[in-house]
Amino acid sequence: MKIEEIEYTPNPNAMKFILDQALTLNGRTRSFTDMESTEGVPLAEAIMRIDSVISVFFADRWLSVTQDGTADWHQLMRDIADPIRAASLDDARPIDEEVGGVEAGGIDDAEAGFDDPRMEAIEMVINEQIxxxxxxxxxxxxxxALIDTQLMIRYEGACGTCPSAIAGTLKGIENLLRSQVDPDLTVIAV
Known part of the structure; x- marks a missing residue:
């Protein structure tokens, strides 16, 4: 697999690696936050084994890696690049829903409130504008979950530990949803 570009993110502890091939299909994403979640996904497992790495996030033709803040990015980028370059698409993309990672980006139907009539509008705003x-x-x-007027979200990838996502972005999401869906909505990061 070839790395086309490496980008800084607003989170100082996360970097984005843009690749020449898609890791996920159809808008799906995968989040890996521990070794158990990497089962069946050798690329995620190899990256998670690197010292200081605390999460890996796959989406389309890119992945983001978040570290614990103790490593020098220049060396860590080299350490992360090695397993990416050595990986085949089979090492990165088991789209079988039962294998590896937690599907992110979208609605987790197992949680509460998804039969609420506002959910379709909430999902549309999030998918199209956020x-x-x-x-x-x-x-x-x-x-x-959506319980009464509280929408609970979980940030993934570089957003998961980003101070601006936890504060400013959260308020921006709330304001957008209030103006387009329900003026009483409160958005909470969990």
């Missing part, structure tokens, strides 16, 4: 920007910065989000 996700492209989050993915541009190396991250994403998953809706966890």
């Amino acid at each position: 996700m492209p920007y989050l993915q541009g910065d190396g991250g994403g989000l998953q809706i966890k």
